[in-house]
Amino acid sequence: MNAYSTLLVEREGPVGWLIFNRPQAGNAMDAVMLDELEAAWRELDEDPDVRVIVNTGQGGVFQTGLDVVQLSRDPDALRKQSGRTRRAELRLTSWQNAVWKPVIAAVNGMCAGGGLHFVADADIVLAASNATFLDTHVSVGQVAAYELIALARRMPFEAVLRMALVGRHERMSAERALALGMISQVVDPPENLREEAQALAEKIARNSPAAMAATKRALWGALEQGLTDACKSGATELVSMWGHPDQVEGPSAFAEKREPQWAAPTTARPTSET
Amino acid sequence: MYETLKVERHGPVGWLINNRPDRLNAMNNAMRDEFAEAWKELDADPAVRVIVHTGEGRAFQTGADMIEIASDGIGFERYRESSEKFDFHFTSWHNDVWKPVITAVNGICAGGGFHWIADADIVIASCDATFLDPHVSVGQVAAYELIGLARRMPFEAVLRMALVGRHERMSAERALALGMISQVVDPPERLREEAQALAEKIARNSPAAMAATKRALWGALERGLTDACRAGATELVSMWGHPDQVEGPLAFAEKREPQWATIEGSGSS
Numbered sequence: 001m002n003a004y005s006t007l008l009v010e011r012e013g014p015v016g017w018l019i020f021n022r023p024q025a026g027n028a029m030d031a032v033m034l035d036e037l038e039a040a041w042r043e044l045d046e047d048p049d050v051r052v053i054v055n056t057g058q059g060g061v062f063q064t065g066l067d068v069v070q071l072s073r074d075p076d077a078l079r080k081q082s083g084r085t086r087r088a089e090l091r092l093t094s095w096q097n098a099v100w101k102p103v104i105a106a107v108n109g110m111c112a113g114g115g116l117h118f119v120a121d122a123d124i125v126l127a128a129s130n131a132t133f134l135d136t137h138v139s140v141g142q143v144a145a146y147e148l149i150a151l152a153r154r155m156p157f158e159a160v161l162r163m164a165l166v167g168r169h170e171r172m173s174a175e176r177a178l179a180l181g182m183i184s185q186v187v188d189p190p191e192n193l194r195e196e197a198q199a200l201a202e203k204i205a206r207n208s209p210a211a212m213a214a215t216k217r218a219l220w221g222a223l224e225q226g227l228t229d230a231c232k233s234g235a236t237e238l239v240s241m242w243g244h245p246d247q248v249e250g251p252s253a254f255a256e257k258r259e260p261q262w263a264a265p266t267t268a269r270p271t272s273e274t
Numbered sequence: 275m276y277e278t279l280k281v282e283r284h285g286p287v288g289w290l291i292n293n294r295p296d297r298l299n300a301m302n303n304a305m306r307d308e309f310a311e312a313w314k315e316l317d318a319d320p321a322v323r324v325i326v327h328t329g330e331g332r333a334f335q336t337g338a339d340m341i342e343i344a345s346d347g348i349g350f351e352r353y354r355e356s357s358e359k360f361d362f363h364f365t366s367w368h369n370d371v372w373k374p375v376i377t378a379v380n381g382i383c384a385g386g387g388f389h390w391i392a393d394a395d396i397v398i399a400s401c402d403a404t405f406l407d408p409h410v411s412v413g414q415v416a417a418y419e420l421i422g423l424a425r426r427m428p429f430e431a432v433l434r435m436a437l438v439g440r441h442e443r444m445s446a447e448r449a450l451a452l453g454m455i456s457q458v459v460d461p462p463e464r465l466r467e468e469a470q471a472l473a474e475k476i477a478r479n480s481p482a483a484m485a486a487t488k489r490a491l492w493g494a495l496e497r498g499l500t501d502a503c504r505a506g507a508t509e510l511v512s513m514w515g516h517p518d519q520v521e522g523p524l525a526f527a528e529k530r531e532p533q534w535a536t537i538e539g540s541g542s543s
Binding site for chain 2: 122123153156200210227234235236244246248250254260262
């Protein structure tokens with residue numbers, strides 16, 4: 001297990017927690033956090049005891065994007081980040097790190113700018129009732145691209161463009177995010193957020209890890225293609241589970257009214273990432 | 275004659291009704307074959323302008339018949355070739371039906387039941403309808419039906435159903451809020467009546483224009499925005515010179531119902 005200075009990585013039963021831990025800086029990503037995120041996703045993904053991952057933040061803020069002040073003082077880190085940004089090779093989120101375990105984002109407060117990466121790239125998103133969402137990029141002369149491109153695949157386009165163009169001069173409430181389907185659950189009082197996220201994660205952890213990974217690959221892969229092609233690619237994922245022990249265990253456990261004993265997940269990930 | 279479905283006609287509306295209520299309308303192999311036949315029959319009938327799809331009993335549809343799969347000695351292998359090739363014929367979209375299709379969800383819709391929500395044009399539900407996808411809870415992958423669904427509603431809600439599996443159900447109210455469906459019918463007994471009324475409104479529109487509109491909009495799901503507009507242009511221009519384009523404005527000016535040209539079912543073409 002690694003030690004992190006900008007993140008907390010915890011385990012509670014079958015649930016791995018990845019917690020942004022720079023509350024004094026709005027949990028913004030400095031050079032260290034950028035490196036630690038990649039390591040932490042990998043650690044949780046490779047741990048077979050972790051079935052589901054929850055991502056949240058310490059303090060009153062979820063995530064506010066790049067710590068531009070700190071990065072400007074660290075030319076090497078800035079250069080590395082700029083290169084990855086230019087090539088669309090960021091490694092901040094679970095999607096960017098090819099994590100195929102279920103990922104829940106639990107938005108515990110303000111989510112601004114680059115913080116939206118972690119909403120756009122999560123599978124399921126919950127928020128505390130006092131959470132707010134805004135994209136400040138254009139208010140400071142920056143372009144909003146990746147995180148909003150991805151968000152626009154999962155929610156109404158108008159709401160994305162409004163956040164993109166109004167910038168820091170308006171905030172979206174958790175209630176509005178729920179109505180738009182950007183998130184699926186608002187937790188009130190906000191203090192119960194982690195408890196609710198843990199409960200949801202434990203439900204998910206009862207499902208077949210292999211089937212969930214294949215389902216994630218099918219659904220996320222579908223965002224890359226037209227409908228018919230996406231269905232054809234999805235067929236490969238679907239048929240890949242036929243003959244898997246979980247397909248015998250699932251119906252048997254159901255018939256015998258007991259919890260299924262799933263095969264432990266295998267983490268097949270490319271080894272050549274830099 | 276069908277063993278697992280009912281096919282009815284009420285005025286200009288064709289009804290396709292899942293009829294295995296004792297099995298929660300799960301699709302066995304016979305039903306799978308009958309769907310292909312029934313869609314073709316309704317599509318080929320020029321008197322049918324709109325199709326409504328619903329179910330008998332307390333469920334709308336619950337996907338593949340797991341009991342048959344577990345007990346027939348063949349299991350999923352029966353479907354390997356068609357699944358690998360995505361060569362399915364059980365929804366209107368699979369069968370190239372370009373008449374308007376309304377799905378009226380009369381109760382539980384689970385797992386493979388989402389095929390007929392994902393592939394319908396319009397979806398309404400009774401207020402007691404519930405939605406869930408238990409695939410991953412029994413070691414199965416959810417793919418086609420949720421891939422289709424994710425083109426028509428927020429992705430997060432689709433992933434939540436996909437990953438929570440049988441441990442949670444979505445209500446008709448939430449489905450309405452998310453835009454997965456457009457109408458909740460309360461009391462539930464009035465579902466068919468409301469579906470018939472909506473279908474009759476749709477039946478007053480030009481069949482040829484609706485078919486071209488469907489082709490343009492469904493075709494757009496295959497492409498990026500600019501390419502979709504270019505492909506849509508072909509559909510749009512295809513109606514220019516069609517008799518309905520004279521009849522429509524004329525009927526409007528004369529304050530009467532238009533007499534539209536009948537169209538052939540497109541399923542076989």
